[in-house]
Amino acid sequence: MTIVINMRDGLDERKIKVAARLILGGKLVAFPTETVYGLGADALNEKAVRRIFEAKGRPADNPLIVHIAEFDDLKKLAREIPEEARLLAKKFWPGPLTIVLPKREEVPLVTTGGLDTVAVRMPAHPIALALIKASTPIAAPSANISGKPSPTLAEHVVDDFYGRIEAIIDGGPTWVGVESTVIDLSSERPTLLRPGGLPLEEIEKVIGPVEIHPAVKGKAVDLARAPGMKYRHYSPNAQVVVVEGPRERVREKIEELIAEYRSKGYRVGVMATEEFEADEFFHLGKTVEDVARNLFRALRELDRRGVDVIIAEGVEERGLGLAVMNRLRKASGYRIIRA
Numbered sequence: 001m002t003i004v005i006n007m008r009d010g011l012d013e014r015k016i017k018v019a020a021r022l023i024l025g026g027k028l029v030a031f032p033t034e035t036v037y038g039l040g041a042d043a044l045n046e047k048a049v050r051r052i053f054e055a056k057g058r059p060a061d062n063p064l065i066v067h068i069a070e071f072d073d074l075k076k077l078a079r080e081i082p083e084e085a086r087l088l089a090k091k092f093w094p095g096p097l098t099i100v101l102p103k104r105e106e107v108p109l110v111t112t113g114g115l116d117t118v119a120v121r122m123p124a125h126p127i128a129l130a131l132i133k134a135s136t137p138i139a140a141p142s143a144n145i146s147g148k149p150s151p152t153l154a155e156h157v158v159d160d161f162y163g164r165i166e167a168i169i170d171g172g173p174t175w176v177g178v179e180s181t182v183i184d185l186s187s188e189r190p191t192l193l194r195p196g197g198l199p200l201e202e203i204e205k206v207i208g209p210v211e212i213h214p215a216v217k218g219k220a221v222d223l224a225r226a227p228g229m230k231y232r233h234y235s236p237n238a239q240v241v242v243v244e245g246p247r248e249r250v251r252e253k254i255e256e257l258i259a260e261y262r263s264k265g266y267r268v269g270v271m272a273t274e275e276f277e278a279d280e281f282f283h284l285g286k287t288v289e290d291v292a293r294n295l296f297r298a299l300r301e302l303d304r305r306g307v308d309v310i311i312a313e314g315v316e317e318r319g320l321g322l323a324v325m326n327r328l329r330k331a332s333g334y335r336i337i338r339a
């Protein structure tokens with residue numbers, strides 16, 4: 001029932017045509033972007049978009065991102081395009097940036113979770129761009145069952161959706177690894193709704209200071225504008241704990257925790273930028289870019305190896321680190337341990 005379309009060796013226009021026909025026929029096609037895999041459907045086809053929510057088990061009020069392949073597509077979706085949006089699009093599209101703007105009537109409310117705004121992004125993956133060009137703007141949330149870590153390999157999508165969607169395009173591993181940065185330009189002040197693959201610092205260089213929605217850093221206050229923030233997220237089956245603090249102390253704390261959990265009979269997994277002796281270990285790499293790229297894969301992989309607890313090393317909240325810590329804290333259900 002699900003066809004897996006192999007494009008690991010690069011773009012294949014003939015296979016893109018097959019996938020584009022499925023999209024235009026109202027079917028669901030998972031495809032790679034530079035951030036994570038998306039679960040795509042024709043953004044303007046209500047019935048097709050409804051199936052995304054069903055397949056993921058996603059609450060109907062959590063809106064989807066519409067993916068486009070050229071700037072002119074934005075004019076078909078957004079009612080107003082402020083100067084800031086033009087500047088950001090010019091500088092960062094295609095790329096891991098999503099912009100929220102007032103929506104046009106043509107965009108179904110199903111797609112926007114009932115909001116009168118629409119989130120739009122132009123992904124930087126050649127397969128994603130070719131698929132959109134050959135079909136239509138594509139609504140696509142991350143291609144994971146709601147609440148699970150986002151998929152950075154086609155295998156992750158197969159694990160969650162095989163037999164339940166029409167096609168999965170395998171384009172190999174995604175290279176950013178965390179989802180796009182979401183910025184709201186639909187009201188007076190530009191507001192960061194979700195930190196992501198494009199660092200906030202880069203955005204502020206172009207449009208000046210950006211407000212940070214309170215939901216970004218921790219507990220939410222007003223969730224009306226950031227509906228995605230209120231749901232359980234990125235959670236593997238194992239309990240995740242995040243260790244934060246100065247580097248020297250973090251190492252010691254993680255070692256302490258490993259011993260403590262093991263003495264209680266738990267199988268312990270560790271994900272970190274340096275080696276640890278635990279039941280299972282996943283090396284996240286050295287730089288914050290490595291950590292972002294490997295984060296979701298590590299959560300899924302340690303889960304697969306059957307650990308009860310995952311101890312994750314925190315990173316500094318600068319650049320991509322803001323997105324990494326946002327994902328880790330959510331994955332842990334805010335079980336944060338200060339070193």
Ligand code: TXA
Nearest residue numbers: 035037038063064117118119141142179180225227228
């Ligand atoms: O990198 C990405 O953004 C990936 C790839 C596939 O493009 N997509 C993705 O989609 O992460 P999803 O559905 O997992 O996350 C979309 C986020 C949610 O937090 C949602 O609440 C927010 O964007 N969002 C979408 N439309 C919105 C709107 N109109 N207003 C406010 N937030 C919106």
Ligand code: MG
Nearest residue numbers: 141142150179
């Ligand atoms: Mg998601």
